[in-house]
Amino acid sequence: MLGLDHWQETAYFALLDGPALGLDELVGRSGLEHDVLKGALTRLEDRGLISRLSGRPARWTALPPEHAIEVLLLARERDIRRVRALTQWLAEKHRKGRIGQDAAALIEVITGPEGVALCGQQLFNSAEREVRGIDAPPYAQAKDGSSVNSSANVASRGVRSRFIYGQDNLTLPGTIGRIEHDVSHGEEVRILPHAPMKIILSDDQAGLIPLVATPQVLDSCILVRPSALLDALSALFETLWQQAQQYVTGGVTDDGTADTDGTLTEDERRILSLLAVGLSDEAIARQLGIGLRTVQRRVQALLVRLGAGSRFQAGVLAAGRGWWRPPA
Structure with missing residues (x-):
């Protein structure tokens, strides 16, 4: 609902149809843990959906929905305008970066599971300074069943490796074991609540992203060479890296x-x-x-x-x- 996550929605609806409640009462009504509930209440207060009443112990009450949701709508509209402005700026930067260059030399579509796997492996093998990426399923596999791998190809060459994982992907079978194996080989890993897309970046020379935003099978990718688009992908990774939590x-x-x-x-x-x-x-x-x-x-x-x-x-x-x- 208007950008609220599951925990915020649960806390809000627990307050919506009743009197002001204290933290323990809300825990009983919502079924949320204390720490999760406290965070949800703070964010609901920031959005103007609920109010904390004076006195002790602290109690919270839902504000009139018609006013509170109007505030959320206005905030969402401002966010949309900012995203549109950013899109226009990126498009213009990309257009200028392509002036006088052969577009075919900047972007190449890689098709077929084998082609995608080989291209990804080449990016790891060709890196001289650093490999960066956002790890998310599905995964490319060569015909012999081998998967594209980071740490095994860069550890022995002194190439830095940094990867971001989505928290939702950590529940997939074998993911934690793979992360721990890669970390033991020197890879740096950080965690986000959700990985927005799959990326591999080799130095500042090449990048690989899926052709489809949420592919069911990784059988087509876009290889991006030095360009404004590659700069944007690099900036996206660094922004997410700063926001992500270190995995130890x-x-x-x-x-x-x-x-x-x-x-x-x-x-x-x-x-x-x-x-x-x-x-x-x-x-x-x-x-x-x-x-x-x-x-x-x-x-x-x-x-x-x-x-x-x-x-x-x-x-x-x-x-x-x-x-x-x-x-x-």
Whole structure:
């Protein structure tokens, strides 16, 4: 609804048809966790949909929907105007970048799963300084079944590798294992709530993006050579990289060295890492191949050991003890 996520909608509807409620009452009515609910209430207040009443304990009430939603509509209209202005600016920049150049030399359409896989692998192999990308399914595979891979091709050559993953993709089977393998080979990984598109960038010389925005099968891509479009893709990646959360696979102290004092077991390190990027207990259980109740017991044990009242607080306290390093 007008840019609200699931948690904000749930909290708003819990307040819409009743009197002002306190936090504990809202938890019972909405079914949301305390930390999630607090964040949703803050964003609803910022959007002018609800109001926090004075007094203690704090209570919230829904504002008249006809006025609040009108404010949201006006904000959405301003966002649309800004996006249109940006689109016009990008189009003009792209047009000027192509003046006097052969368009066919700047953009090439790659078709067929084998062609896409080979092109992607060539981008990794040809990089001299850095490979960057946004990782999202589907994945290209060559005829022999091998997948396009980053870390195995760049680690031995001293090429920097940076990749962004969408949080929703972390629940796919095998994703966490692949990330941990790549990180162990020196790849830098960050997490966003949602990966907007799939990208591979090789230095500042080439980029590869799907021909279709949300492909079911990766059988066609656009190869982009140095141009205004490649500059825009590079700028998009860097903007998202700054916004994304760092993925940490194990305990790291403040000076960047591994925590080897036995404070955490390997399973506890992995659970803490997955908690930090927002995975649910069910998703953690699937990724680690252990039972849901086992995960729940270990999460609760971590909270108790840290003296934390929430998952977020657990991450803060663990960072303070040098058990892991939060994003810079």
